[in-house]
Amino acid sequence: MGLTLIEKILLKASEKKELSDFVYAKVDFCFGNDITAPLAVKEFLNASFDSVFNPNKVAFICDHFVPAKDFKAANNVELLREFANRFNIKNFFDINKSGIEHVFLIETGLVKPGYLVVGADSHTCTLGGIGAASFGVGSTDLAATMKEGRCWFRVPKTIKFIYKGKLKRWVCGKDLILYTIGKIGVDGALYKVMEFSGPVIKNLSIDERLTITNMAVEAGAKTGIIEPDEKTFKYLKQIANYSYKNINLKDLKNDKDAKYENIIEIDVSKLEPQVACPHLPSNIKNVSALKKIKINQVVIGSCTNGRITDLRIAAKILKGKKIKKGLRVIILPATPNIYKQAEKESLLKIFVESGCVVAPPNCGPCLGGHFGILDKKEVALATTNRNFVGRMGHPESFVYLSSPAVAAASAIKGRIAHPDEVS
Numbered sequence: 001m002g003l004t005l006i007e008k009i010l011l012k013a014s015e016k017k018e019l020s021d022f023v024y025a026k027v028d029f030c031f032g033n034d035i036t037a038p039l040a041v042k043e044f045l046n047a048s049f050d051s052v053f054n055p056n057k058v059a060f061i062c063d064h065f066v067p068a069k070d071f072k073a074a075n076n077v078e079l080l081r082e083f084a085n086r087f088n089i090k091n092f093f094d095i096n097k098s099g100i101e102h103v104f105l106i107e108t109g110l111v112k113p114g115y116l117v118v119g120a121d122s123h124t125c126t127l128g129g130i131g132a133a134s135f136g137v138g139s140t141d142l143a144a145t146m147k148e149g150r151c152w153f154r155v156p157k158t159i160k161f162i163y164k165g166k167l168k169r170w171v172c173g174k175d176l177i178l179y180t181i182g183k184i185g186v187d188g189a190l191y192k193v194m195e196f197s198g199p200v201i202k203n204l205s206i207d208e209r210l211t212i213t214n215m216a217v218e219a220g221a222k223t224g225i226i227e228p229d230e231k232t233f234k235y236l237k238q239i240a241n242y243s244y245k246n247i248n249l250k251d252l253k254n255d256k257d258a259k260y261e262n263i264i265e266i267d268v269s270k271l272e273p274q275v276a277c278p279h280l281p282s283n284i285k286n287v288s289a290l291k292k293i294k295i296n297q298v299v300i301g302s303c304t305n306g307r308i309t310d311l312r313i314a315a316k317i318l319k320g321k322k323i324k325k326g327l328r329v330i331i332l333p334a335t336p337n338i339y340k341q342a343e344k345e346s347l348l349k350i351f352v353e354s355g356c357v358v359a360p361p362n363c364g365p366c367l368g369g370h371f372g373i374l375d376k377k378e379v380a381l382a383t384t385n386r387n388f389v390g391r392m393g394h395p396e397s398f399v400y401l402s403s404p405a406v407a408a409a410s411a412i413k414g415r416i417a418h419p420d421e422v423s
Contacts, residue, residue: 001257001259002254002255002256002257002258002259003019003254003255003258004158004193004195004254004255004258004259004260005131005133005195005225005227005252005253005254006133006156006158006193006195006223006225007019007155007158007258008251008255009114009115009116009132009133010023010025010116010133010153010155011023013025013026013027013028013116014026019155020155021154021155022152022153022154022155023152023153023155024150024151024152024153025116025150025151025152025153026116026149026150027057027116027117027118027145027149027150027151028057028112028115028116028117029057029058029059029105029110029111029115029116029117029118030057030058030059030117030118030119030142030145030146030151031058031059031060031061031091031101031105031117031119031120031142032059032060032061032119032120032121032139032142033060033061033062033063033064033101033120033121034060034061034062034063034064034065034066034073034076034077034080035064035065035076036120036121036139036142037060037076037080037120037139037142038076038079038080039139039140039143040120040139040140040142040143040146041079041080041083041143043139043140043143044083044143044146044147045083047143047147049143049146049147051087051147052087052089052146052147053145053146053147053148053149054149055087055088055089055090056090056091057149058087058089058091058146059089059091059092059093059105059110060080060083060084060089060091060092060093061093061098061099061101061104061105062077062080062093062094062095062098063098063099063100063101063104063361063362063363064362064363064364064367064369065362065364065369065370066094066095066098066360066362067095067360067362069364069369069370077094080092081094091110095360097336098335098336098361099334099335099336099337099338099361100302100303100306100334100335100361100362100363101119101121101303102119102121102123102124102126102127102210102214102303103126103210103303103306103307103334103335103338104334104335105127106127106130106210106236106239106240107239107240107335107337108240109236109240109241109242111127111130111132111134112130112132112236112242113130113131113132113228113232113233113236113247113252114131114132114133114228114247114251114252115127115132115133115134116132116133117132117133117134117135118134118135118136118137118141118142118145118151119134119135119136119137119142120136120137120138120139120141120142121136122136122217123136123214123217123303123304123385124136124137124223125213125214125216125217125221125222125223125224126210126213126214126303127213128213128216128223128224128225128226129206129209129210129211129212129213129214129224129225129226130206130209130210130226130228130232130235130236131225131226131227131228131232131252132225133223133225134223135151135153135222135223136217136223137151154191156191156192156193156222156223157192157193157260157261158192158193158194158195158258158260158261159189159192159193159194159195159260159261159262159263159264160195160197160260160262160263160264161180161194161195161196161197161198161264161265161266162197162198162263162264162265162266163176163196163197163198163199163200163201163266163268164198164199164200164265164266164267164268165200165267165268165269165270165271166268166269167200167268167271168269168270168271168272169420170273170403170405170406170418170419170420171268171271171272171273172204172208172211172313172403172405173204173205173207173208173209173211173212174208174211174212174274174304174305174383174402174403174404175271175272175273175274175403176200176212176266176268176271177211177212177214177215177216177218178215178274178275178276178281178284178401178402179266179268179271179274179284180194180219180266181215181218181219181276181281181282181284182274182276182282182283182284183264183266184219184264184282185219185282186218186219186220186280186281186282187219187220188219188220188282189216189219189220189221190220190221191220191221191222192220192221192222192261193221193222193223193224193225194213194216194219194221194223194224194225195224195225195226195227195254195260196209196212196213196224196225196226197226197227198265200268201226202229202231205235205309206231206232206235207307207308207309207310208309209226210307211304211305212224212226213225213226214303214304214385215281215304215385218281218282218385218386219281219282227252227253227254228249228252229249230249233247272286272287272288272418273286273287273402273403273405273406273418273419274286274287274402274403275287275290275381275400275401275402275406275416276387276400276401276402277290277387277400278387278389278398278399278400279387279388279389279391279398279399280387280388281385281386281387281401287402287406287416287417287418288418290400290416291415291416291417291418292415293379293400293415293416294379294414294415295327295379295380295381295400295410295414295415295416296327296328296374296378296379296380297327297328297329297330297372297374297378297379297380297381298323298327298328298329298330298380298381298382298407298408298410298411299329299330299332299365299366299372299380299381299382299383299384299392299407300314300329300330300331300332300382300383300404300407300408301330301331301332301333301334301359301366301383301384302332302334302363302366302382302383302384302385303334303363303366303385304383304384304385305383305384305403305404306332306333306334306335306338306361306383307334307338308333308338308341308342310383310404311331311333311338311342311347311404312345312347313403313404313405313408314331314351314404314405314407314408315342315345315347315350315351315408316408316423317405317408317409317412317419317422317423318350318351318354318356318408318411318412319350319354321354321412321422322354322355322412323354323355323356323411323412323414324411324412324413324414325414326414327355327411327414328357328372329351329354329355329356329357329411330356330357330359330365330371330372331348331351331356331357331358331359332358332359332360332361332362332364332365332371333358333361334361335361336361338361339360339361354411356411359371359372365382365384365392366382366384366385366386366391366392367391367392368390368391368392368393372392373392373393373394374392374393374394374397374399375393375394375397376394376396376397377394377396377397377398378393378394378397378398379397379398379399379400380392380397380398380399380400381399381400381401381402381406381407381410381416382399382400382401382402382407383401383402383403383404383407384399384401385401386399386401387399387400387401400416402416405419406418406419408422409421409422409423
């Protein structure tokens with residue numbers, strides 16, 4: 001029987017001839033951030049471990065509370081810095097060279113197609129967009145992995161999604177994943193792999209593919225994945241100077257007779273921009289049904305939609321226009337390099353002149369941490385990935401999720417709006 005790409009990666013990492021239900025597999029890379037890694041470090045030290053399995057395959061990315069919002073946040077970063085120095089971990093990234101981890105790791109070339117990766121963050125599944133088997137784990141699992149270089153996995157079954165048809169103007173990867181989650185529900189892929197395929201996926205940019213895999217966990221999935229192709233390697237060569245001359249693409253493909261738990265075909269031809277309504281990513285409606293929803297804040301950024309292509313789309317809509325008076329609009333480039341590129345292309349100038357505020361790369365408002373907390377009854381439209389009760393602040397606030405195009409158009413109108421209304 002053939003294997004899926006995820007199964008191939010897990011089999012190779014398990015160093016066995018056949019794949020069993022549970023595997024103790026060698027990881028190629030593991031990481032945590034300034035919220036999750038401190039607990040892993042404390043557990044590591046409490047266990048009296050005296051070394052990490054490979055200092056070059058461990059990373060700490062400080063991205064959630066940077067610049068530090070309080071003493072505890074500052075202390076967490078210092079704890080990770082001291083641990084990294086003690087165990088010779090070179091991949092410690094603070095505010096001077098960091099960024100939102102799931103974007104930053106690809107940009108730095110630390111994660112590659114075919115890698116088995118564990119990260120102490122649920123959106124580690126993002127990395128499946130370049131063909132890595134990437135799994136979110138708990139902080140204690142990260143502690144054990146840092147020591148042993150291995151992690152236990154129950155091999156997940158795969159649901160294959162095939163997207164067909166032609167996308168309408170303004171419909172993008174974010175709309176595809178929102179529609180899919182709305183179709184199957186927040187537990188529709190529980191502990192499964194969501195494999196995204198078909199001609200529509202082939203035609204998407206890698207940035208859009210990463211947006212899709214980023215939100216697989218919002219359907220309960222263990223991870224998401226897209227087979228890497230020539231477009232993937234050209235992208236990695238461009239942003240991370242990654243050489244792929246010796247890569248055999250056949251090793252990074254599903255076998256033709258691979259077994260899937262389910263195959264779901266989706267025709268996107270009639271799809272319009274999608275919006276997730278409070279308080280679940282599965283509460284999906286067409287943008288045209290929400291034109292009466294007034295908003296107090298717009299956030300464009302995050303590990304879901306903070307890449308340069310996202311900022312270009314938002315700037316294209318905002319150029320020469322002003323945001324609605326009284327509205328807060330926060331722009332968060334995902335990494336310093338993206339920030340620099342946005343500056344080079346005068347995108348930041350467009351944002352500032354339209355009335356937006358540009359923040360340094362961080363996760364702040366997405367998790368209700370800082371840089372944009374919502375008060376009671378306030379309504380936000382965000383390009384982030386979650387809109388649970390209290391996700392961005394007060395438990396009686398409301399969060400809607402959309403693409404950058406819808407977010408930018410809504411910033412101009414002061415209500416949820418279709419991009420065609422302002423372009």
